Amino acid sequence: MLQAGARQSAVARELNVHCSVIHRLWNHYQRVQNASRRRVSGRRRITTTADNRYLLQCARRRRTLTARQLVSQLSVAAGRPISRQTVSSRLHEGGLFARRPLVCVPLSPAHVRPLLHWAREHRSWTPEQWGHVLFTDESRFNIQNYSRRPMIWREEGHAIGRQTSPKERPLQRWRVTYLGRDSNERPNRPLRVRWGFRHRCSLSRRNLTPSCEAFYSCNGYRRDIYER
Numbered sequence: 403m404l405q406a407g408a409r410q411s412a413v414a415r416e417l418n419v420h421c422s423v424i425h426r427l428w429n430h431y432q433r434v435q436n437a438s439r440r441r442v443s444g445r446r447r448i449t450t451t452a453d454n455r456y457l458l459q460c461a462r463r464r465r466t467l468t469a470r471q472l473v474s475q476l477s478v479a480a481g482r483p484i485s486r487q488t489v490s491s492r493l494h495e496g497g498l499f500a501r502r503p504l505v506c507v508p509l510s511p512a513h514v515r516p517l518l519h520w521a522r523e524h525r526s527w528t529p530e531q532w533g534h535v536l537f538t539d540e541s542r543f544n545i546q547n548y549s550r551r552p553m554i555w556r557e558e559g560h561a562i563g564r565q566t567s568p569k570e571r572p573l574q575r576w577r578v579t580y581l582g583r584d585s586n587e588r589p590n591r592p593l594r595v596r597w598g599f600r601h602r603c604s605l606s607r608r609n610l611t612p613s614c615e616a617f618y619s620c621n622g623y624r625r626d627i628y629e630r
Contacts, residue, residue, distance in 0.1 A: 404428055449492060453480050457489065458496045465554035469493075469500075498555040 403413045410428065414421045430436075449457070457476050461467065467475075469486050472493075477484050493499070 448482070448484060448488060449476075449480070454492050454496065457492055458498065461493055461496075461498050461555040465503075465556060467555070468553070493555060497557045499558065500553045501556055503554045 403416070404410065404424075410424045411421055414424045417424070453476060456479055457472060460472060460475055469490050473484055473486050473489050476489060
């Protein structure tokens with residue numbers, strides 16, 4: 403604007419700054435032919451550009467590493483102590499944030515409509531009718547307070563992908579060891595379900611989530627071990 407012949411006061415009014423700012427920048431541009439900001443003295447960063455690049459590579463290769471584990475790796479590689487807050491800040495500057503890993507794709511409206519239709523069909527059922535139904539949605543449940551849920555480092559908007567999903571997760575597997583009712587119980591009483599601990603397994607293989615099925619025949623319910 404100044405090169406086009408505009409006055410400094412008009413430029414200051416247009417940019418909503420003081421006239422001294424425009425005057426100082428114009429003098430600096432005439433001296434060095436560059437209007438970029440000069441380097442000022444301040445606190446020196448403890449990490450270099452190479453350190454930041456190494457930190458982002460480690461976080462992307464192993465997304466389940468915690469900030470403290472990344473601190474240990476970066477401190478050993480750089481040869482100087484680095485705080486956890488510095489590591490978190492550098493990861494945020496690189497676009498990585500701690501998020502829960504996506505295990506499954508969220509339900510879409512096409513998935514919700516059949517569920518709503520099923521619920522409306524069965525909303526008038528009586529407690530006696532529901533007493534003959536055994537439900538299992540294969541949901542994850544915890545015996546201890548600690549959920550062992552891992553956190554991963556990922557970019558915003560990249561929730562779905564091979565690298566953002568956990569490959570392995572410890573889980574306690576349970577099975578139904580008893581399903582049925584005693585011979586002297588009334589027929590309208592609900593089924594008795596007894597869970598038994600089986601073993602610890604990993605979700606890296608398919609179909610390891612506990613589930614059970616109730617088989618109903620004309621003779622009534624069968625007492626057995628249902629496991630799949």
